[in-house]
Amino acid sequence: ASFASEDLAEDAETEDRPAVQVGDPYAEKLLIECNEALIDEGLVLSARDLGAAGLGGASSELVAKGGHGARIDLDRVHQREPNMSPLEILLAESQERMCYEVAPEDVDRVRDLAARFDLGCSVVGEVTEGNYVCTFPADGAGDERGNGERETVVDVPAEFLADGAPTNDLDSVDPVQPDRDLPDVALAEAFEAVVSDPTTASKEWVYRQYDHEVGLRTAVDPGDDAAVMAMYETETGRNAGEGEVADDAEAEVGDDADGEGIG
Known part of the structure; x- marks a missing residue:
């Protein structure tokens, strides 16, 4: 959201690439079809799309709803760019990605369906x-199975990430009502005076005296507000017609005066 307010420089395509969501409609269609197949076979226990806040937002909300925690190995996550930091992996908002909770015995079937739709799939952690x-490999140590020396980059209650953000409770003060110099009149009399005023009353008695559809130039009919008429430019008209006749008359008179064209 903050990126939308920034001024972009010439190197923005390179420098600000992590902030830009690059969509892939073809991959999106495949993901939708794969998601439907997973649901049809009853393989999904819970799911979140990786939209705002990326994997961190989706996975923490997913487990917090059930009052659980999670252990996630960030180096197992599919990455759009090489050498992404743990923070970038956790918060990346790249498109066409889903986070699923599935039973351990269903993992292989989920992988098979992902392969059928030519989609990447990996087990990135477990519900705890x-x-x-x-966690993330410390100084490049560790392997893709999460073994080796690792660094813990996040360790907080899931409920805090999902619903525990502190709120800014401000003191409220009732506004002071200003003094108003209102006329001392009866409501019925005031209403009648307003609706009977010529600027407020109906103008139907005016526009009903003629057919406003004659000429087919009424763009907005009268009644609700001011009527609107369409004005069309034209080359013909009284002045143009008179000019053409005058030119022809002068030419004919001139020819006759010279003795030409007399029958």
């Missing part, structure tokens, strides 16, 4: 009882 924890 405890905090929401994300």
Whole structure:
């Protein structure tokens, strides 16, 4: 959201690429069809799309709804760009991605369906009882299975990320009502005076005296507000017609005066 208010420089395509969501309609269609197949086979326990706040927002909300925690290995996540930092992986908002919770015995079937639709699929973590924890290889150590020395980059209750953001409760003060110099008149009399005034009353008695459809130039009919008439430019008219006749008359008179064209 903050990126939308920034001024873009010449190198914005390179420098600000992480802030730009690059959509892929073809991949989106495949993901929709794969999602329907997963649901039809009853393989999805819960799901979130990776929209705002990326994997961090989707996965923390997913487990917080059930009062659980999670352990996520960020280096297992599919990445759009190489050498992404843990923070970038966690918050990237690249398109056409979903986060699913599935039973361990259904993981292989989910992989098969993803392969059928030519989509990437990886197990990035597990649901746990405890905090929401994300780890990343420390100084490049570790392997794709999460083994080796790892660094914990997030360790907080999932409820805090999903619903525990502090709110800014401001003191409220009732506004002071200004003094008003209102006329001391009866409501019925005031109403009658307003609706009977010529500027407020109906103008139907005027526009009903003629057919406003004659000429087919009424763009907006009268009644609700001011009527609007369409004005068409034309080359013909009284002045143009008189000019053409005058030119012809002068030419004919001139020819006759010279003795030509006399029958």
